[in-house]
Amino acid sequence: MSSDDVELPGWVRELLSESRFDRYLKRTGGEVDEAVRLYDWNVQVSAAFYGPLHWLEVSLRNALHHRLRERFGRADWWKSAQLADNAKFKIGRARRKVERRADSTPDDVVAELTFGFWVSLLSRTHDRQIWVPAAHRAFPHYSGPRSALHQDFMGMLDFRNRVMHHEPIFYLDLPEYHERIYRLLGHLSHEAARHAERTDRISAVLDERGM
Template sequence: MDWSDLERHFSSARLGRYRAACDGDESRAARAYVNNLLLAEATMPMLNDIEIALKNGVHQRLTTLYLRTDWWEAWTNNASFAWQVREVGNAKVKLQRRAEALTPDKIIAELAFGFWSSLFNVHFQSILWKDLRLVFPRCPKSQRQRHTVSSALNQIRELRNRVFHHEQLLWLTPALIDLHTKGVEVIGWLDPKLPPWLAGHDRLPATWFAVQPI
């Protein structure tokens, strides 16, 4: 397909960002768009591993803290958790629309990454951090601070949103490869056995260097 075909299907506004980054060279811009697709695909294993391992780690800690697998129900009348309670409610509505059971496992799976990263926000410092820091048993003591963990998770959350909304990944600051490195580091804080396992199916580093320079 030529450039006009691509613009017709993917919009001139979306492709215009690539053309501008490539100094108006439409051939380079078209290659950059394809490379961006390949990078998005290659980012998925890291995002998958960190999101699922994080939510399960948090679930285990909060189940222990509240002595119930539906620990979010303990927040129902607590104003500090108003947003989180709404998110749980939204998850339940989605499950009901699909005629799925409202089990803890189903609700946990339905909650987005933003829900989990929000539990490390500053206003939960005195409420949850003492327990949630145990989700990261291998995080170096000098880095096992709420603000450090929260910052890392928010970077990964923003990257995840870019990938899932099909936005450009080629010219980020920090660079995609550095965000990937941070994600792998956080995964190692959860369990040092996970990064070597991830490396066996993680194509992001190879894909990143294969598409440079654009």
């Protein structure tokens, strides 16, 4: 059942849009009030995922940056590293943005680069130039192949983007994503994973819908 078959409140049609609300309406069998409650819960569970995703993204970024800075002997390591064209483009865009400020530093460029950029450094394209000489050292608690790690992070990148762009996630295997965040964070640092768990509300929100 879609929004064409039921009478939606005006604010839902105008502010959420029929196309956006359809997925919720279909899940609840056309029950508008239940669909609104599901929408509210989707907001709550997305908010709960924000904290652990923050820890994972910032930890990956800084762990890779530290190892690459060591490898190339400079904070702006991208000036020496052999990178794919897409990675060079993203760095150039980040540099142009931060260099508008007179006091910009390489750390400002690092902070400007997206999660997708850092995940791309784990791809096959950067295997010889980045992974082998330096990036693998960012994961002291991981001993598997680079390809599996990259695939895991690619899935997390897609999930992260859904959360940050306010997309529906209620239909996904949220307990699996919850576990994956801590598995990946644990590859970087067991201590960071334990710290992030202290304020984690995901399990409590999932329990509200018996997940």
